[in-house]
Amino acid sequence: MEPALAGVGALATAVAVAASLRARTAQVAVLAMGAALVLSPLALSPLPAVLPLAFWLVTALLATYLLVLAERVGPALLPPLPLGGWAEAAFVLVGLALGWAVAPIAGPGRGPATALAAGVAVAFAAVPLAAFSRDTLRTAIGTVIFLDACGLVAASLTGTPGQLEVVALALAIVGAAAASREVLLQDLQGRGAVPAAPEPRAAEAPEPRSSAAPEPRSAVAPGGTRARRGRG
Amino acid sequence: MSAGILVAVALVSAGLASLTAHRALGPALAAVGLGVCVVVAVVAAPLTTIVMGGATFALGQHGADVVASSAASLLLLLGVAVAVRSTGPRVPAALAVAVAALTAGLAALNGSLMAPPSGTSAQFQTAGTDGPPIAIALVTAAAVVLAPILAAGTDGAPEAAGARMASRALRVAAVAGGLGLVGMAWLLGPSGPVAADPTGVATALLLVAGAVGLFLGAMPLHTIVARAAVSGPIALVAARAVWLPAAFALAAVAWEQRVLAPAIAFGGVAGTPLLGEVRALIAVVALVTVVGGAIVATLHGDLRHVLAYTLIGDAGLALLALATADPAGPAAATTWLPANAVARTAFAAWTLALAGAWGTARLDELDGWARRAPLLAIGLLGVAVATFGLPGWGIFTLRSSLTQATGGFMGSLMLAAAWLGLVPFVRLAWIGLRRPVESDGQEPATGPGRSRPVRSGWAGRVDRLGGVQSRAGDAARPRPDGAGGGGALRRAGDAAAAAWLANGAVIAACLVLLAAALAVVVSLRAGGVLASVD
Numbered sequence: 001m002e003p004a005l006a007g008v009g010a011l012a013t014a015v016a017v018a019a020s021l022r023a024r025t026a027q028v029a030v031l032a033m034g035a036a037l038v039l040s041p042l043a044l045s046p047l048p049a050v051l052p053l054a055f056w057l058v059t060a061l062l063a064t065y066l067l068v069l070a071e072r073v074g075p076a077l078l079p080p081l082p083l084g085g086w087a088e089a090a091f092v093l094v095g096l097a098l099g100w101a102v103a104p105i106a107g108p109g110r111g112p113a114t115a116l117a118a119g120v121a122v123a124f125a126a127v128p129l130a131a132f133s134r135d136t137l138r139t140a141i142g143t144v145i146f147l148d149a150c151g152l153v154a155a156s157l158t159g160t161p162g163q164l165e166v167v168a169l170a171l172a173i174v175g176a177a178a179a180s181r182e183v184l185l186q187d188l189q190g191r192g193a194v195p196a197a198p199e200p201r202a203a204e205a206p207e208p209r210s211s212a213a214p215e216p217r218s219a220v221a222p223g224g225t226r227a228r229r230g231r232g
Numbered sequence: 233m234s235a236g237i238l239v240a241v242a243l244v245s246a247g248l249a250s251l252t253a254h255r256a257l258g259p260a261l262a263a264v265g266l267g268v269c270v271v272v273a274v275v276a277a278p279l280t281t282i283v284m285g286g287a288t289f290a291l292g293q294h295g296a297d298v299v300a301s302s303a304a305s306l307l308l309l310l311g312v313a314v315a316v317r318s319t320g321p322r323v324p325a326a327l328a329v330a331v332a333a334l335t336a337g338l339a340a341l342n343g344s345l346m347a348p349p350s351g352t353s354a355q356f357q358t359a360g361t362d363g364p365p366i367a368i369a370l371v372t373a374a375a376v377v378l379a380p381i382l383a384a385g386t387d388g389a390p391e392a393a394g395a396r397m398a399s400r401a402l403r404v405a406a407v408a409g410g411l412g413l414v415g416m417a418w419l420l421g422p423s424g425p426v427a428a429d430p431t432g433v434a435t436a437l438l439l440v441a442g443a444v445g446l447f448l449g450a451m452p453l454h455t456i457v458a459r460a461a462v463s464g465p466i467a468l469v470a471a472r473a474v475w476l477p478a479a480f481a482l483a484a485v486a487w488e489q490r491v492l493a494p495a496i497a498f499g500g501v502a503g504t505p506l507l508g509e510v511r512a513l514i515a516v517v518a519l520v521t522v523v524g525g526a527i528v529a530t531l532h533g534d535l536r537h538v539l540a541y542t543l544i545g546d547a548g549l550a551l552l553a554l555a556t557a558d559p560a561g562p563a564a565a566t567t568w569l570p571a572n573a574v575a576r577t578a579f580a581a582w583t584l585a586l587a588g589a590w591g592t593a594r595l596d597e598l599d600g601w602a603r604r605a606p607l608l609a610i611g612l613l614g615v616a617v618a619t620f621g622l623p624g625w626g627i628f629t630l631r632s633s634l635t636q637a638t639g640g641f642m643g644s645l646m647l648a649a650a651w652l653g654l655v656p657f658v659r660l661a662w663i664g665l666r667r668p669v670e671s672d673g674q675e676p677a678t679g680p681g682r683s684r685p686v687r688s689g690w691a692g693r694v695d696r697l698g699g700v701q702s703r704a705g706d707a708a709r710p711r712p713d714g715a716g717g718g719g720a721l722r723r724a725g726d727a728a729a730a731a732w733l734a735n736g737a738v739i740a741a742c743l744v745l746l747a748a749a750l751a752v753v754v755s756l757r758a759g760g761v762l763a764s765v766d
Contacts, residue, residue: 109421130403139399143406147372150410154365157414159422162362168369172409175373179402182380187395 002045003114009042010118014096017125017145018089026071026078026137033141034064036122037173040148043118044111044160052166059170063144063177070181071137073188079135088128095124103156111159119152136187140180147173309470309747312581312588312740361425361490365416367483368443371476372409375447376402378472382464394463401460408447412480415439416487419495428495430504437492437507441514441554444484448477448547450521458544462536466587469536470580473543478573481550485562485569488554502557514555515638519649521548526652530659535593538656539583543576545653552634552646561637568630574754575618575627578747582611585740595663602664607741609664614748616657618755627755 013036020032037060041048048056081088099120103113126149129142151169155161379401418436419428449457457473496502525545529538553565586601586608587593602609621628635646
């Protein structure tokens, strides 16, 4: 049962990552990234223990929430990917198949092949986003899922990670999400789209990065306080 | 004593420093609180256990020294930063996060560093093999958290360029951590190290060495680390560019001892040409980094760049531990890395104190600093001695063992290159000893370090020892540490604020001396630790 579940988990993780790539709105991209983070432990066989799994789930949700907070400040629409989105999503599925195919090369006595398949698929999505994307939110998503991909590939070699390994990787992922949120806010402040924290009332009206983007609903100051912003 | 108490003390003291940083009594109160912290950290040296995730891990005396020394030196640095009012409100908290992550990361090595595994080349064991990846992940977590704070400086000014640099620094830390995790897993199976062919071993070594080089800023991958180091507050630079890299490299060395060496022996691939070529490549990168870092640090005209490229030069020596097949290299690195980090932290504290007292980091404006701040001059001497040691000292022997472990001509070359790092210290001392002359040939009546002391009598003499001068002439000059000092400079006309600034500079100078003394002690004790490792 568990290998089948791991296969489904790997496929679901890849589909979630592909959906994040294909998404045109920032909210869908972040939520799909969160789904990929939540689903990725299912690609392991056997599953991690309950306690580290619960910790992973909480930190994955926290990382998603942090990026959702940041995403609300910026424009709702994401700039298109260089190849249009469908091609990038197809690469993810190619990565899934490739990971599955090369798993036997690692030799006997290694971890689950499903983890390698999911890891390669996520890496195929993460590397272009983290390395080549000019959009800060896409870069943030790429950075976060790159760590997830590395964790999956490592698990495919060493087997299901221990408790502390899961906790440490989860901390790295949530730390990357928190830092990405901060970078995103700095970027928006630098563009004048978000008022600076010390003087929120003195800021100009926000300017969306894209003319097609609707007005954001609220602003989150770097200190954590949320300031309502006008629509006009 | 549990390491949890040490971490709690670090967090509470950092919180206290953060809360009082912008009040009139802030510098003095924070310095006193941090001093207590340092005493606790040093007294708590016999640290034997740490509890993580419900499990208790044993730490040897070496691990206890590492944890206590790292906490003490970072807290000393924070004390200097608070004393010269160069920190923003987020810096102490971020530094506390770094201390906590560092402590947890080193503890996660689970005794791997205390001694090489018995029968390094013949036995295979799972004990301790999971420590290095955990340490890598924890150090990566701390590094990514520090990235945006480093790039943004301390005044919170939003800049698109700062955000871009923060994004790059964040990605560098994440990519290095991810590569390190995959590289370490390459030779590990569910039941411990696996037999691998030469290609597998070479791939794993390249991945881990690449991760170390990227994280530490080895040339030619040094650009982003160097930019982040010169843009952020110096107190955080030490955490990101000294201690976290040291912990990252320590984890890599532990992996080399626990996983790579057994895998090589098990697979019978020792001495294969491919492995030798990979090691030679790593050694060349290490040599270029050591020499390049020393040259740039010597030639640069900014104190912050001198610090940054000095630290980048250390990355080359850290890489050497992975470039040698001799077990003496990694064994020496396990002790040299933390001992060197303590000395480099003291150097960062000295940089911060000098730049804070003078209001500038430009070396051409620091002529004669040693004449006006004898305490800082003694501090620099102590830092140099602690960094390089004297013949017979532990750190002196460790540096020689580490560089010569590569063997042959390359070993001798590395040993000579490692001593190039002394040249920037000589230049700084020369700048401090020469007489300042203005363009008209007269000594400046005012200016950095030359204008009247804030107070008269004995208090004024104490001020001069710390390099204190009136800030009135420096009000228009930007602070060297990026930000945070602007508010203090604007209050330069206020007598009370000026008096507290004066006290802060003196306190900073005293803390620099304390940091240098700690570094010298660690430098001396490193020999004993090496003996126990052997």
